[in-house]
Each structure stands twice: as C-alpha cells, then as structure tokens.
Amino acid sequence: MLAGHGAVASERAFPGAEGMGAGAVGWKQGELRLVTTLADSGPGSLRECAANGGHPRVCGFAVSGTIDLLQPIHVGSNIYIAGQTAPGDGIQLRIVEGTHGPLIPKNVTDVVIRYLKLRPGPSPRPSATVDAITVENARQVFPGNLSMAFATDETFNIHVSGATASDITLADSLDRSNHPKGRHSKGALICSDEGQGNRCGRITLLRNLFAHHRDRSPDIKATDIGPVEVINNVFYNPISQFGEFYDLLGNADIAYLGNLALTGPSTVRKTPEPVQVFEWEDGKAVRLLASDNLAGVAKGCRGRKVEVLDSVAESVLVAPPGWPVSVEPMPVSGVLDAVLARAGDRIEGRRMADALDARVIEDVRICGGRVIDNVDQVGGWPVVAQADPDGQRDSDGDGFSDLCEEARAALNPSRPNDPWEIDPQSAMSHVETWLALAAGDGSWVDAD
Incomplete structure (x- = not known):
C-alpha cells in the first residue's frame, strides 16, 4: 500500500523522485551557478557553490575530474548539487587533509545531491568520522545515484527527518585502516545517538548496492515520527553481520521489503540472519513490516543458508498490510538485475560505471571480492579524465x-x-x- 509520505508529482525534486525525501524542492527558483574549477576552494569551486547561505541554488558543473579536499564541504539548505551535469566521467571527491569525509549536509533542509563519486580514503591522522557522506540534523534530503567507497567509519551516516537514499553503490569501506577502534568497515548507520535532537525517521533506502563491509548493512535506530523503509536493496559479502535494528532512540517502525541478502567470500560461517532486532529499552519497541525478502549464498560461493529474520525479528512482525509505504516495491526476483543495472553515478548512454563500480558489480555476480583494508588492494582511485573545456x-x-x-x-x-x-x-x-x-x-x- 502506498502512502502520502512522499511528494505528489508536482512537488517532486525531479521527475521520478521517490520515497520520503522526494519533496526536497527548496532549491527551486534559485540561482544557477556553475562549478568551473577542480580546486578545493575559491571562485568557481564546489565549496563556494555549496556555501549558499541557505539561498536557493543549483550547482551545475562545467568541469570533470577529481577534487582533492583539504577539509569537508559543508552543504547549505535549499540546494541541488547536480553531478549529472558534469561532462565526461563526472566528479570524484576524496580527502587529502582533515579528519572528516567529503560532504556534510548539517542543520539543513531541502538538499538534493546526485551523480557524484564520494571516495574519501583514510585521513592523514586517525579519525572516527571519515564517512563518504554524513547527513546530520536535516530535513528533506535526497542523496541519489552516488558511488561511495573508501570510508573508514560508516560509508553512509544519516540523522534526518524525511530522506531518500536511492540507486547508490556503498562499497569497499576500509576495515583495518586508521579508525581508533581498529577494524571498522561499515555500511550505513541510520539514526544514531548523535542525532537525538532531530527525532530521526521517515527515511527510504531504495535500490542500493551494499558490498564488502564488515557489518551495518544497515544498522537502524529511529523515533516515532515515521518509518524507516528498506526497499529493494542488495546486501553482499559482509564479514560478521548484515543489518541490526534497535529501539534505543524510541519506538521504531521499520519496513523491510523486497531485499536480497547474499553471503560472500569474506562472510564467516557464524554470520547471523540479515535482520537482527534488539529491544533494549523498557517502554520502547521495534515494529517490523517484512515481506518478499530473500537470503542466500552468492552464485559461485560456498556457505550456509540462513533465514532472513532472527527470532526477535519474527516476534515483532506486523501483519500485512501493516502501514502504508512511500514506494511500491518490485518483486525480489527482479531486484538483483535491477540494482546492478543502475546503482552508482553512471548515466545510460554517456557515463559508464568506472573501474571501482564495475568491479563491485561483477563481484556480486561471480562471488568475487573481499573486504579490504586499504585502497591499493582494489587499484586505488580511478583517474577521472578532465573534459575538453571547449565543449563547455x-x-x-x-x-x-x-x-x-x-x-x-x-x-x-x-x-x-x-x-x-x-x-x-x-x-x-x-x-x-x-x-x-x-x-x-x-x-x-x-x-x-
């Protein structure tokens, strides 16, 4: 059953926008500004464009290549960062200084970020805060069609009210890197203690590919402002765990629909079910709406078959139809091909998956790859060619x-x-x- 949680057609961020963040439209009627340099800062830089003071703005790109960042870019409200407008192979962000990831939308509303390669790599000094993207205390956010890799904390970290994360590759987070806690290859953390003041919820994870993380695929905590939806995602090759759902921040309603969880070469035999529920707080509870999910062993791999839900998850199931969801799930039988065909920052007809994403996609098909400790194990950062300026x-x-x-x-x-x-x-x-x-x-x- 579809809900009114998402935006109606006339209010959508872009044609085809779906999920809880589809109404991120505050950038409309704003200034159009082009990114014209790959420099970290200064006139024409992405940093300058993203620092819009909350005034509506569209950031297009007249350049392609890699932006080496000395510190994170703090993204303002009412903005659309349009990586699809970059020529050639697009825009890749990595960090060369600092202790945070490349993009931080914090205390903002109405933000759309699409078609970028967010690949920070390890910070020069040990850090617990290098995510590919960190969204904190925000409303109406739509990160989509992104390629994320080489984080040393979570790949994707979000504390928000009203968001969609769709068609993203989240891969190759670094395990034995330089996180202070040691081994720390993580996928996605949805609502955590850092976001308690935000009453985090109303989030849709849609058609994403998670591959080669130790765990947190995904970890979810939420409050009673609205459900977290996990719909039509592919989770591949964790080491120790897939997803963990908690009641630590409040009553959490979680819809887990049409997802595929596959063990792989790095997965240990004792890895539990893809959905584990932990009810730790008196007076709070998790409610789980789950249907048409599959768990198995990736083609060509060896391993043991597990059920989708652990015993606690089974005990908190809500009988169908449960509550309305914002996106109509596709049958899980078609999810693998659909996700592998579109996830990442590729654009049909003009931008192919680069070497990193192409390898990850092939890994899922052939039982390939492993959780890595450093970027050199998968060939490092691809070279993103700079476009001919005459064409722009x-x-x-x-x-x-x-x-x-x-x-x-x-x-x-x-x-x-x-x-x-x-x-x-x-x-x-x-x-x-x-x-x-x-x-x-x-x-x-x-x-x-």
Whole structure:
C-alpha cells in the first residue's frame, strides 16, 4: 500500500523522485551557478557553490575530474548539487587533509545531491568520522545515484527527518585502516545517538548496492515520527553481520521489503540472519513490516543458508498490510538485475560505471571480492579524465553550455535565458529540464 509520505508529482525534486525525501524542492527558483574549477576552494569551486547561505541554488558543473579536499564541504539548505551535469566521467571527491569525509549536509533542509563519486580514503591522522557522506540534523534530503567507497567509519551516516537514499553503490569501506577502534568497515548507520535532537525517521533506502563491509548493512535506530523503509536493496559479502535494528532512540517502525541478502567470500560461517532486532529499552519497541525478502549464498560461493529474520525479528512482525509505504516495491526476483543495472553515478548512454563500480558489480555476480583494508588492494582511485573545456563553452553566460542550448529549440546560445522560464517542450523550467535530461530522468520530453 502506498502512502502520502512522499511528494505528489508536482512537488517532486525531479521527475521520478521517490520515497520520503522526494519533496526536497527548496532549491527551486534559485540561482544557477556553475562549478568551473577542480580546486578545493575559491571562485568557481564546489565549496563556494555549496556555501549558499541557505539561498536557493543549483550547482551545475562545467568541469570533470577529481577534487582533492583539504577539509569537508559543508552543504547549505535549499540546494541541488547536480553531478549529472558534469561532462565526461563526472566528479570524484576524496580527502587529502582533515579528519572528516567529503560532504556534510548539517542543520539543513531541502538538499538534493546526485551523480557524484564520494571516495574519501583514510585521513592523514586517525579519525572516527571519515564517512563518504554524513547527513546530520536535516530535513528533506535526497542523496541519489552516488558511488561511495573508501570510508573508514560508516560509508553512509544519516540523522534526518524525511530522506531518500536511492540507486547508490556503498562499497569497499576500509576495515583495518586508521579508525581508533581498529577494524571498522561499515555500511550505513541510520539514526544514531548523535542525532537525538532531530527525532530521526521517515527515511527510504531504495535500490542500493551494499558490498564488502564488515557489518551495518544497515544498522537502524529511529523515533516515532515515521518509518524507516528498506526497499529493494542488495546486501553482499559482509564479514560478521548484515543489518541490526534497535529501539534505543524510541519506538521504531521499520519496513523491510523486497531485499536480497547474499553471503560472500569474506562472510564467516557464524554470520547471523540479515535482520537482527534488539529491544533494549523498557517502554520502547521495534515494529517490523517484512515481506518478499530473500537470503542466500552468492552464485559461485560456498556457505550456509540462513533465514532472513532472527527470532526477535519474527516476534515483532506486523501483519500485512501493516502501514502504508512511500514506494511500491518490485518483486525480489527482479531486484538483483535491477540494482546492478543502475546503482552508482553512471548515466545510460554517456557515463559508464568506472573501474571501482564495475568491479563491485561483477563481484556480486561471480562471488568475487573481499573486504579490504586499504585502497591499493582494489587499484586505488580511478583517474577521472578532465573534459575538453571547449565543449563547455557558454557564450552568453546564462549557465547553459552552447551545446545544450543548440539542442533545445527554446534556448539560444547567443541570448541569455532565464533558467526558470518554462520550456514549452517539457512544461518545466529550462533548468529543471536540463537537470532531468542530463540525468536521464525520463522520456517525458523530446530532446530534438
């Protein structure tokens, strides 16, 4: 049963946006600004664009390549960071200084971040805070179509009210790296003690690929403001555990629907069921809505078969239909192919999965790969080629490249266009049309 938790079509962040974060629209009617340099900071940098002071803004890209960060980028409210607009192979972020991951949306609302490679690597000094992305005390957030790897804490860490994380690869977190606690290869932490003031909940994890983590695939704590939805994800090759669900922050409603959990080469034989529930707080409880999930051994691997739910999870099951969910799950029989075909920052027809993501996707198919301790074990960071600047020429300075404007009848490369003027071909604004076409968000508009 579908709920009204997500946005109605006219309020969606982009065509096809789904889940609890689909209403992240505060960036609309804002400034269009282009990232024109791979420098850590300064004019034309991603850092400068992301520091918008809460004023609505779209950050497009006229460059491609790797941005080496000296400190994390703190993302403001009401912003759309549109990695799909980058030419060539896109944008990769890694850290070379500091003790945090590359992107931190904190104390913000209405944030969309799409089509980036977030791959921090170990910090120069031991740190417990190097995630690929950390979302803290936020509302209405939509990270999607991201490639995340090489974190030394969680790969994905979120404390938020109203969010969707979809079509993401979360892979190759580093185990014996430089986390103060020692071995610490982790997938995703959804609502933790750091976010208690936020009453964390109303989160959708949709069609993501988790691969090669010790555990936390995912770990969930939540409050009673709304459910956490785990829908149509693939979890592959943990060492010791898949997911753990807790009542530590309050009554937690969790929907676990149409997911596939596969053991792999790193998985120890005593690894428990993919869903473990821990009820530790008096007066608080977990309620679990679970159906059409599968647990097994990856093709070509050897291991023992386990059930999906542990005994405590079985005891807290809610009878169908339970409560409404924001996304209609696909049958689990089609989830593996669907997730492996779209997760990450690739864009059909123009941006392929790079070496890191292609390897992880193949690992799932052939029982390949292992949890790693350092980036060199999988070849390090891929080189992301820098695009030819001539292809990004913007003669009239309106933020749309000449090539883009030449392809759209309503635009003119010799005349600045209002980005929020309605495009008659798409019935959306020029900038929303540009963003959607760059992402391949739908066949709703004729690009000729």
